Amino acid sequence: xxxxxxxxxxxxxxxxxxxxxxxxxxxxxxxxxxxxxxxxxxxxxxxxxxxxxxxxxxxxxxxxxxxxxxxxxxxxxxxxxxxxxxxxxxxxxxxxxxxxxxxxxxxxxxxxxxx
Numbered sequence: 826x827x828x829x830x831x832x833x834x835x836x837x838x839x840x841x842x843x844x845x846x847x848x849x850x851x852x853x854x855x856x857x858x859x860x861x862x863x864x865x866x867x868x869x870x871x872x873x874x875x876x877x878x879x880x881x882x883x884x885x886x887x888x889x890x891x892x893x894x895x896x897x898x899x900x901x902x903x904x905x906x907x908x909x910x911x912x913x914x915x916x917x918x919x920x921x922x923x924x925x926x927x928x929x930x931x932x933x934x935x936x937x938x939x940x
Contacts (some may be wrong), residue, residue, distance in 0.1 A: 826830045832909040833861070835841030835885055836883055836885055836888065836891060837882065839883050839885070839914075839915065839916060839917075840856075840868055840869070840883040842916065843881065843883060843916070843917045843920075844856070844869065846918070846920055847869075847871050850873075850920070851860070851874070852871045852872065852873045852876075853871065853872050853873070854869055854870070855869065855870045855871075855925050856869055857869070857870065861885075864894075864896045864900075865894065865897045865899060865900035865909050866880075866900065867881055867882040868878040868881060868882055868883045868902075869881040869883070870891075871923075872875035876923070876924070879910070879912055879923050880904070880909060880910065880911045880912070881911070881912050881914055881923075882897070882901075882911055882912070882913050882914075882929065883913075883914055883915070884913055884914075884915055885915060885931070886916065887915075888932065888935070891933075893933070901929060901933060902933065905929065905930065910926075910927035911927055912927055912928055912929065913928055913931075913932050
């Protein structure tokens with residue numbers, strides 16, 4: 826069995842920075858694993874006593890080099906239709922977006938390629 830190695834791709838680095846910012850701001854953060862039972866889920870579930878819950882998907886700035894997986898293209902609209910908002914963040918500097926309306930539909934409407 827190979828030892829666990831944390832992801833080091835550019836998206837993973839942004840995810841780590843966002844997680845660090847959320848923790849600093851008092852959020853409880855759970856990272857989804859992307860296993861067969863969580864396929865298509867956003868990267869993070871964060872909740873705060875004052876602000877409530879947020880589902881957060883991490884992408885690269887401008888989606889350059891990022892894409893939605895086929896599972897996300899299936900699941901994200903279903904989550905939205907059933908009242909669950911999702912926020913796309915591309916850096917820890919976008920922390921303030923969590924206090925605005927969910928922005929995932931903007932990204933989905935752009936119909937980014939899945940491959």
